Amino acid sequence: MSTLAARRRRPVDFWPGFVDALSSLLMVLVFLLLVFTIGQFVLSDALSGRDKALARLNAELAQLAEVLSMEREAKAGALRQVEELSASLASASSERDALRLRLDETSAALTQTQAQLESSQGEVARLVADIAALSELKQQLEAEIASRLADLEQTREKLTVQTELSAKSAAQVELLNRQMAALRQQLDEISAALELQRAASKAKDQQIEDLGRQLNLALADKVNELARYRSNFFGKLREILGNRDDIVVVGDRFVVPSELLFPSGSDELGPEGRRQLDRIAQTLREVTAEIPSSIDWVLRIDGHTDRRPINTPRFPSNWELSSARAIAIVKHLVTAGIPPKHLAANGFGQFQPLDPGDSEAALARNRRIEIQLTNR
Known part of the structure; x- marks a missing residue:
């Protein structure tokens, strides 16, 4: 009883449980703070x-915006360039139509001039025949007059020898004098007619010369027009073959080294040579499509070798x-669609060198193919 009473008299100690609970709470709070800190770091x-x-x-978006702006400016520039090219094309088309109209007028004038020339030549031939006939007639009359004058002189000598002139002889002398005067008058008329015929012939010669000059001018116009197409063709060829130092234009000929098309000592076109000839044929079709049908053009292919x-x-x-090389090129152009009537192949061997030297560079210059767009 005494022990139980003693226990009842001692107070209850709650502090250890409170400390344990507080420690547990602190650990929970530290854990929550740690979790919160880690979450904050991750977030x-x-x-x-x-x-x-x-x-x-944002940087990529700025770059895309800048590229878009540049593309818009490039598109605007391209549209302006297209408008300028369209205007240039319209101007070129109108100029081409004007040139074709002028060429048609020139061709008509040329045809008329040729007809006039043929007519004038026929008339001149007739005038020459008339002049020849008049000259022959003049010679006959001069011979006859000379014969009559000789007879007259003989008659006068006989009359002077006679001591007395009879009435019959005097009448004969008078008749002879009148005949001689008539013959002289006729000779003067023939001479005047001959001078008129010579003047007319001279005028016809001048007219023929004028017609020939007009014909030459018309032909020169056609040659000059073909030269414009030739210049365009050569310019496009240079773009196709590239700006090589060994590809040159000599006068009206486009000079290409043989090695660009053929292996050494062969007339077999290589793959690169066939490709280049196909591009040349395409360019030739584009250029010749604009050449009027009245111009009879031909593309000459000339082969040359070294010595x-x-x-x-x-x-x-x-x-x-x-x-053989020139013929091989012509055959390939025919298969590429170029009409055979507009192609010609020539071989000159080593006899027309561009460089008379013996160096490798000189020999390479002389091994060449020459392309010439010219009149037939």
Whole structure:
């Protein structure tokens, strides 16, 4: 009883339980703070990554906006260029139509001039025949007058020898004098007619000369017009083959090295040569489509070699090699759609060199193919 009473008299100690509970609460709070801190760190890192990504996207968007602005400016420039090219094309088309109209007028005038020339030539031939006949008649009359004068002189000598002139002799002398005067008058008339015929012939010669000059001018106009198409053709050829130092224009000829089209000592076109000839044929079709049908043009292909001799079963000399190369090019152009009537192949061997030297550079210059757009 005493022990139980003693226990009842001691107070109850709640502090250890309170400390344990408080410690547990503090641990929970520390854990929650740690979780919150880690969450804050992760969230901050995620937000920082998103900000960086957003900055990159803004930078890319700015670049795209700048590129779009440049594209818009380029499109505006291209549209302006297209408008300028359209205006230039319209101007060129009108100029071409005017040139074609002028060419048609020139061709009509040329045809009329040729007809006049043929007519004048026929008239001149008739005048020459008339002059020849008058000259022959004049010679006959002069011979007859000379014969009559000789007879007259003989008659006068006989009359002077006679001591007395009879009435019959005097009448004969008077008749002879009148005949001689008539013959002289006729001779003067023939001479005047002959001078008139000579003046008319001279006028016809002057007219023929004028017609020939007009014909030459008309032909010169046609040649000059073909030269314009030739210049356009050569310009496009230079664009196709590239600005090579060994591709040159000599006068009215476009000079291409043989090595660009053929292997050494062969007339077989290589793959690159066939490709270049196909592009040349395409360009030729585009240029010649604008040439009026009244211009009879032809594309000459001339083959040339260097002076080093060749002697094979296929090519006994450089003549055969240069001719075979020119013919091979012409055949390929025909298969590419160029009409054969507008093509010509020639081989000159080594006999028309561009460079008379013996160096490798000189020999390379002489191994060439010449292309010439000219009149037939």
